[in-house]
Amino acid sequence: MRSRPGSLTAVLLAGLLLTASGALTASAADPVPDDWCLGTVYLGVGPGIFHNVMSNAPIQAPINVRSFTDGLEQTCSGMTASVQKADGSHRTVVPLDQDGGTTMPPTWTKLGYLTVPLSDGAGDWVITKITWGTKVMATDVHFRVLRASHLTVDQPVRTSGTARTTITGVLQQYTGTGALAPSPNRTVSLVHQSGSPIATATSDAGGRYRATAAFTQNTTLRATVTETATVSSASTDFVTAHKLLAMSYLTAATTAYVNTLWKVSGTAYPGKLMTSLEIFRDGAWHAAGSANYTAANGSYARYWKPNAAGTFRLRVVVSGPGLDNSPWSRDVAVTVRQLPQQPTYLSGLVAPTAGPPVKFGTKMSSFGFLKIRRSDGSRGPVANALVEVLAKRPGDATWRKVSGSATTSTGYFYNNWSVPFAAGETFTAVLRYTTTLPRAASSTSGTFGPFTVQP
Incomplete structure (x- = not known):
């Protein structure tokens, strides 16, 4: 528990000053010295209405009088302050019989303590006057005492x-x-x-x-x-x-198909959370390429496009800042099947654009058509499909891609490339289509060449 600091003493002794209102009076028979301590008076009971706090014991409220004159300690003995509650009760005369010390610019302080009773001391108080011998200064300085x-x-x-x-x-x-x-x-x-x-x-x-x-x-x-x-x-x-973040069970098909998007969805709360799809492979989880934040209603959907048949484990990982159980995940097993594929056919030509001889850097042309056999047995074009040109020398272990282009709406493709082999070497070339469609098979043309690179 922390209550508002309530030491009136600390505040009053800090020198928070309020100008006293009222008139100073003195008897004509009582001479007033030039350095009289009440020449310029401030009351250190401020600022204005001071809120003091009382809990389970009476409090001591210090009443201060400050002067900018010399010799206050020796001159101003016998000063008193008249204090009462605002309703007129608890009329008390407080002797200002302690020296409060000197501050800058040179000031001297006299102070005394008012004991505020626990039983009924809470409320508004007022200092009505300061008295020094026959000299009286009326004041109207208020402060308040609160219950804690x-x-x-x-x-x-x-x-x-x-x-x-x-x-x-x-x-x-x-x-x-x-x-x-x-x-x-x-x-x-x-x-x-x-x-x-x-x-x-x-x-x-x-x-x-x-x-x-x-x-x-x-x-x-x-x-x-x-x-x-x-x-x-x-x-x-x-x-x-x-x-804690809360994550629903996954909604997903347990069967997927090669080259076909598979979807997993669900909800996660609270707030905006990151959802990431991962696949288990080679003994560890890896990103599957689909990640984004949840929507405003907490929903999400992640996608995966398998490229091979088999059984796979995938999971959705949900994470967010400042959540005790973040990250959290749920996983699902998916069986990927290959749909019945329809064969494709590559027909075309690979040859020097301007005819032989073939030399290093000679411009070559590759062109032709890519078609697929429809369900009714007829053949039709495969549009927007990539046809690659591969080349290989007799001693090479694998084919090397040297060019490629996409088919048009009619299945036609055309591209140019330059011979990358040195003089004296021989190479052959093929055209290859690798399917990205669920029901289209890949295909490779026959070889073209061999081409011998001339000096």
């Missing part, structure tokens, strides 16, 4: 997903006997550690307050209450409300 508030906040229960967090605690105040009692019908504010407001609640007859808040991550907060005319402000220590 005592505020607590319970550790919130950790919640998951969109569940709201309940924040509760008890607000009490000290009574005239020094005991704590409920402080009802007061507004308690719940404040983020950054200072931004979260929610408010009103204390009930037992002093308990209760509020709920929708958090999207762990949130550190405290409770505060402002002062009233009779009781002080208060604030609690910080507590952290913890959150």
Whole structure:
């Protein structure tokens, strides 16, 4: 529990000054020395209405008089202050019999202490006059004494997903006997550690307050209450409300097809969370190429396009900042099948563009058509498909891609490339189509050549 600091002594001795209002009077028979201590008087009981806090014991309120004259310590003995509550009760004369010390610019302070009673000392007080012998200065300096508030906040229960967090605690105040009692019908504010407001609640007859808040991550907060005319402000220590992310079961087909998009979807809360699709391969999880944030309603959909048949494990990983169980994941096993494929056919030519001889850097042309056999047995074009040109020398272990182009709507392709081999070498070439369609098969043409590179 943290209550508002209530040491009137600390504030008064800090030299916070308020100009005294009223007139100074003296007897004609009593001479006034030039360095009279009341020449210019300020009361260190400020600023203005000072809010002091009293809990379970009486408090000592220091009353200060300051002067900018010399020799105050020797000259101003016997000074008193008349103090009373604003309703006229508790009339008290306080001897200013202590030296408060010297400050800059040279000032001297006389002070005395008013004992504010615990039972009925809370409320407004006024200093009515300062007296030194027969000399009197009327004043009208007010200060206020408040009962201390005592505020607590319970550790919130950790919640998951969109569940709201309940924040509760008890607000009490000290009574005239020094005991704590409920402080009802007061507004308690719940404040983020950054200072931004979260929610408010009103204390009930037992002093308990209760509020709920929708958090999207762990949130550190405290409770505060402002002062009233009779009781002080208060604030609690910080507590952290913890959150867990909630993830639905996955919605996905357990069967997928080669070169066909497979979809997995679900929901995850709270807030904006990152969802990533991963595939288990070679003993570890790897990114499967589909990741994005959840939508405003918490939904997401991730996609995968398998390129081979078999059984695979995939998972969706959900993550977000400030969540105790982030990252979290769910996985699914998927069987990938190859759909019945229709054969494709490559017809074309690979040859020197301007005819032989073939030399290093000679421009070559590759062109032709890519077609597929339809279900009815006829042949039709395969549009927007990549046809590669591969070349290989007799001693090469693998084919080397030297060019490629996409087919038009009629299945036609055409490209040019330059011979990359040195004089004296021989090479052959083929055309190849690698399918990316679920029902189209890959195909490779016959070889072209051999071509001998001339000097």
